[in-house]
Amino acid sequence: MRSVFFLKRHISIAALTLALSAQFATADPQHGIAMYGDPELPPDFVSLPYANPEAPKGGRIVTGEVGGFDSLNPHIAKGSTPWQLRFLAYESLMGRNWDEPFTLYGLLAESIEVGENRDWVEFVLREEAAFSDGTPLTVEDVMWSYETLGTIGHPRYHGAWKKVASMEQTGPRSIRFTFNEDDPEMALLIGMRPILKNAQWDGKEFDASGIDEVPISTAPYVIDEFEAGRYVSLKRNPDYWGRDVNFMRGQANLDEIRMEFYGDGTAMFEAFKAGALNSSREFNVEKWDTQYDFPAIDSGDVVKSVIPHERPSGMTGFVMNTRREQFKDWRVRDAMLHAFNFEFINETMTGSKQPRITSYLSNSVLGMQDGPAEGRVRDLLEPFAADLLPGALDGYALPVSDGTERNRGNIRAAIDLMEEAGYTINxxxxxxxxxxxxxxxxxxxQGSTEEQSIIDLYTQSLERVGITPTITTIDSAQFKERTTNYDFDMSYNRWGMSLSPGNEQKLYWGCDGVDNPGTRNWMGMCSPAAEAMVDAILQSDSRDDFVAATRALDRVLTTGRYVIPIYQWNISRIAHAKELxxxxxxxxxGDWIGWQPDVWWWEEE
Known part of the structure; x- marks a missing residue:
């Protein structure tokens, strides 16, 4: 097994602390921008620190996905799209360095300039930037992209667009955005929007497109072949405009990126074992330890790599929809948490080898601390004391069972909570x-075999509380449709969290998401305390305030008892062809967006 650990170019948590201690940098046009302080890389950096500028070009990576797709446009709410297209098939004005908490460097833009208080941001486009069909990128393309995405695109783009007071061309290749709110993060977020080709959509319904239109973009990969619901193949553009841009050196090395789609996880794993796929992420440590013993592993043709990271756990689990009458009462949600016998489920599923997610930002310096809220965290939460749920101020931890199948203590607690909420056993x-x-x-x-196995164990526990839920399994398109419109009682979801949470938190937990479809607020929460903590995060100008605000938000979310967390993945496990x-x-x-396949390459031995 190949195990790779961090090279200590710097101690990242210390770097995070140092960065957050600085005020916002203001200057003339720069090559990059950091949320706090200055970018770590100089203007003449050779490549991103985790990319190999000498990597050869060639080869292919073939990965699997469970489900299907009926659209190639990842920027609209309609349809189900391969999620990778949003990142592999498009570029933005700035690109993110995943070795810093939140820092951007010029990609389509050669420079960025901000106002003294970041009340405006101006970008200058690279003269050589061009679409895959050879036509040059223009300011008009940028302006059309921002307005289109901000008005009829996916709801994820609407929040930032509402904060833009004006967008104007200031030169042949320059564009300025002025903001209507005091939000220093906006200067960065605006630089991360995908750029589309205006002329391609002339006379066409952008927000209704499916597989009938293959988007044209500036990215190094173009969609070459596809079959709806079966596979998508992206080929590297040999005439890609940005191959000599320092941000892109050592990236986009593979000639082909192919995604194959399967009905369930078992079929996908068998395809990997048979050689139809050449890279596979494994999320179950027990399976990793016991089932990766097939011939290709034994011969060395497939290697197992363990990838560490230092990002927060995020939240993964079964979310309860408070728009539904069953889950409006927090005591009912608490009862569901007590009935979920995590210790027994974890032993059954992983041999107890994976720790549980304890909060939305656990596994990081930004997560809630044990015990009562203290200091600045308490100061932030106190004004909302009357509305906070038990544990937010005084301390909270998830229920822990005795590890036996019957889970008697927590089942009794679940029944008591249901009785407090007005229910009885008859x-x-x-x-x-x-x-x-x-x-x-x-x-x-459909195909979510691991989640199905967990739910089978959970329903056995619920029966001891006198509850028999209905389990409905549907295909990926129906699942997308129903969850987009919050048409469910309980479902499975993941929220990824970064080392620099910001505006996206409003899309995750904001009150606007209660009624507006397409947000990440699956639980339907509307908490003035949560919204105030997000505002405190956005307005922080010191390390202490930022960390306190994130820890306070984590308390509000976790004690809201909206999600039944399962285990976390504090390392990544990837089995892949030895040539990758x-x-x-x-x-x-670690193994995050922008790492595989972006900086991987193919090398024959």
């Missing part, structure tokens, strides 16, 4: 005051 069934049985639907995506290589310098975000 003839072995949990019923409400009207005598109707308490039940709910658990919505799962990656640099030994691993970014602080």
């Amino acid at each position: 003839d072995g069934k949990m019923v409400g005051p009207d005598g109707a049985p308490f039940t709910f639907e658990i919505l799962l995506q 290589k990656y640099p030994t310098a691993i970014p602080i975000y």
Whole structure:
């Protein structure tokens, strides 16, 4: 097994502390911008620190996905799209360095300039920037992209666009955005929007496109072949405009990136074992330890790599939709958490080898601390004391079972909580005051075998509380449709969290998401305390304030009891063909967006 650990170019947590201690940098046009302080890389940097500028070009990577797709446009709410297209098939004005908490460097833009308080930002486009069809990138393309995405694009783009007071061309290749709110992060977020080709969509319905239109972009990869629901193949553009830009050196090395789609995880794993796929992420440590013993592993044709990281755990688990009557009462949600026998499930699924997610920002300096809220965290939360749920101020931890299958103590606690919420057990069934049985639907995506196995164990526990849920399994397109419109009682979801949480938190937890479809606020929460903590994060200008605000937000979210967390992945496990290589310098975000396949290459031995 190949295990790779961090090269200590710097101690990332110390770097995070130092960066957050500085005020916002203001200057003339620069090559990059950091959320706090100055970018770590100088203007003449050779490549990103985790990329190999000498990497050869060639080869291919073939990965698998469970589900299907019916659209090639990842920037609209309609349809189901291969999620990778959003990152592999498009470029933005600035690119992110995943070895810093939140720093951007010029990509389509050669420079960035901000106002004294970051109330405006101006970009100058690279003269050589061009689309894959050879036509030059223009300011008009940029302006059309921002307005289109901000108005009829996916809801993820709408929040930032609402904060733009004006967008104007200031020169042949320059564009300025002026903001209507005091939000220093906006200067960075505006630089990260995908840029589209205006002329391609002339006379066409951008927000209704599916597989009928293959988007044209500036990215190093273009969609070459596809079959709806089966596969997508992206080929490297040999005439890619940005191959000599320092940000791109050592990236886009593979000639082909292919994604194959399967009905379930078992079929996908068998395809990997048979050689139809040549790279596979494994999320179950027990399976990694016991089932990766097939001939290609034994011969060395496939190697196992373990990739560390220093990012927060994020939240992965079964989310309860508070828009539904069953889960409006926090005591009911708390009962569901007590009935979930994590210790027994974890032993069954992983041999107890994976630790549990304990909060949304656990596994990082930004996560809530044990015990009562203190100091600046308490000061931020106190004004909302009357609305906070138990544990937010006084301390909270997830229920822990005795590890046995029956989980007697927590089952008793779950029944007590349901009784406090007005339910009783009658003839072995949990019923409400009207005598109707308490039940709910658990919505799962077809092929999600691991989640299905966990739910099977969970339903056995719920039966001990007198609750029998309905489990509905649907294909990926239906799953996308229903979750986009919050048409579920309980479902499985993941929220990734960075070392620099910011505006995206409003899309995750903001009150606007209660009624507006397409946000990440699957639980339907509307918490003035959570929104105030996000505002405090955005307005922080010191390390202490930023960390306190994130820890306070983590308390509000975790004690809201909206999600039943499962285990976390504090390292990544990737099995891959021996010819697929990656640099030994691993970014602080580890195996994250922008790492595989971006900086991988193919090398024959």
